[in-house]
Amino acid sequence: MKISVIIPVYNAEKFISQAVESALQFDEVHEVILIEDQSPDNALQICLQLAEKYDRVHLYQHADRGNHGAGPSRNLGIEKSTGDFIAFLDADDYFLPNRFDAEKELFEKQEVEGVYGALGVHYYSEKAKEQYYPLFGDHLTTVYKRHSPKDVFPGQIYMLGSFGLFSIDALTIRREPLLRKMDILFRTNLRLHQDTEFLCRLSFYLDLYPGILDQAVAMRGVHENNRITQVGSKKIKPSSTRILLWKEIDSWATDEKKIPENVKRHIKRMHRSFQIANAPTLKKWAMILKYLVTDYKSIASGLYNINFRDSLL
Template sequence: MKISVVIPVYNAEKYVQKAVESALQFREVSEVILIEDKSPDNALEVCRILAEKYDKVKFIQHPDKENHGAGPSRNLGIENATGDFITFLDADDYYLPNRFDAEKILFQNPEVEGVYGGLGVHYYSQKAKKQYYTVFEDRLSTVYKEHHPKEVFPGLTHMRGSFGIITLNALTIRKSSLLSKMNILFKPLRFHEDTEFLFRLSYYLHLYPGILNQPIAMRGVHEDNRITDIETKKIKPSITRVLLWNEVYNWAYQEKTMREDFKIHIKRMYLSFEIANASFLKKMSMLTKFALKDSKIISKGIYNINFRPF
C-alpha cells in the first residue's frame, strides 16, 4: 500500500506536529500532505519546519495563498497526492498504531473501495475536558455493527434505524475509485462539509467496515475546536443542518440513479429541519403547501417531527 495522508492546517500550530508524526509511524504512508490555509497563528512556519525535517512531508498552499476552508484544502491535497490510497487527518487529531491493521488486509480485495473504523476522544487539557466532556464524553464514534456496503448510504442518511457514524479521520479510500466515481469531491461549505462528502461517497463507493469496536484514530478536543462551537450550540445546529440537508437534497434530486424512496426520505429530512427552524406562521404555511402539493412527504411522516427543537 502507498497511502497519502491529507491534512488541512488552520489555527493548529500547537497540534500539527503530533498529527504528522502519528502518520509517519507507518511504513505504508508514502507521504503526508500539509495544506496550509492562511492560518492566523504560526502554523505556516511549523509546516515549513516539518517539511524540512521529514522527507515524506509535503507542504503546499492554495495558489493565491488565501483561506479557502477545509473542503477545498482537502481537494488540493487529493489533487497533489501520489499514493494509491487517500486518508484524511485533521491537524489537531492523530492516528493510533492500529490505524491500518484492517486496511492492509481488506484492500487486497479489489472490490473494496473504502474502509472505515472507530474514532476515539482525547482532551488536550483539563479545561477542554471540563468544557466539552458533556458533548463527547469518552464515546467511540463508530458504526455500531458490520454492514454490507449497500447499507451504508441508507444508514448514514438515517433511513435504517441506529447506524452510527463514519468519520474522515478513520476512513481510507482507494484513490482510483474516488476520482473515477465522484466528479465533485469536497464542496466549499462552511459547516458539515465532511458529512455531505461522506453521504455522497457512501452512495457511489463500496465502503467496508474495518475495526469498529476500538479507536484507530483520536479526535483532539481543545478550547479552539470549530466543531465544538456547533456541538455546544454556540452556533445554532438547526441552521447548519438546514444548509447541509438542502445541499444533500439538491444533489439527490439531480442524481438520476437515486431511488425514489431515498429521494423522498432526503426531502423529508431537509424539510423537517427547515420547518423546525421556521416561525410558527411559516410552519403552518409550509405544511399547508405540502399537504396540497406533496402528499408523499406528508404520508412519510414529516408532521410527526417538525415541531420539536433540534
C-alpha cells in the same frame, strides 16, 4: 500500500506536529500532505519546519494563499497526492498505532474501494472536557455493526440508531475509483458538515467495508477553539448549518438518477424539516400547515429524525 495522508491546517499550531508524527509512524504512509489555509497563528511556520525535517511531509497552500476552508483544502490535497490510497486527518486529531491494521488485510481484495473504522475522543484540557463532554462523551464514533457495502449509503441517509456514523479521520479509500466515480469531491460552498456531505455521496459511489469498529483507530481532539465545538454556541446555530447540509444532499440526490425514489423523498423531507425547525415561529407554523396538507410524511418522518439523531449532525 502507498497511502497519502491529507491534513488541512488552520489555526492548529499546538497540534499539527502531533498529527503529522502520528501519521509518519506507519511505513505504509507514502506521504503526508499539509494544506496550510492562511492560519492566523504560527501554523505555517511549524508546517515549514515539519516539511524540512521529514522527507515524506509536503507543504502546499492555495494559489492565492488565502483561506478557503477544509473542503477545498482537502480537494487540493487529493490533487497533489501520489499514493494509491488516501486517508484524511484533521490537524488537531491523530492516528493510533492500529490505524491501518484492517486496511492492510482488506485492501488485498480489489473489490474493496474504501475501509472505515472507529474514532475515539481525546480532550486536550479539563475545560474542554467540562464544556463538550455532553456532546462527545467517551463514545466511539462508528458504525455499530458490520454491514455490507450496499447498506452503508441508506444507513447514512436514514441515520438509524442501530447503524451509526463513521468519521473521515477513520476512512481510507482507493484514489483511482475516487477520482473516476466522483466528479465532485468536497463541496466548496460548505464551511461546516462538508465531510458529512462527502461521506454521504462517497458511500453511494464506492464500496465501503468495515474495518476495526470496536476500538478507536484515530482520536478526535476536542479543545475550546476547534470548529465543531463552535456549533451550538451563539456564533453558529446547529439547525442553520444543517439546512445547508441537507440542501446540498437534496440537490445532489435530485440529479442522481440511480438513487431510488423513496430515498430521494426521504432526503427532501429531511431538508424541509430542518427548514421548518430553523424558521421564525409564524413562518414555521405556515410551513407545517402546508406540509401537513401536501406531504404529511415530511412532518411525521422528517421532524422525528431530527429529534432522534439531533446530536450527530
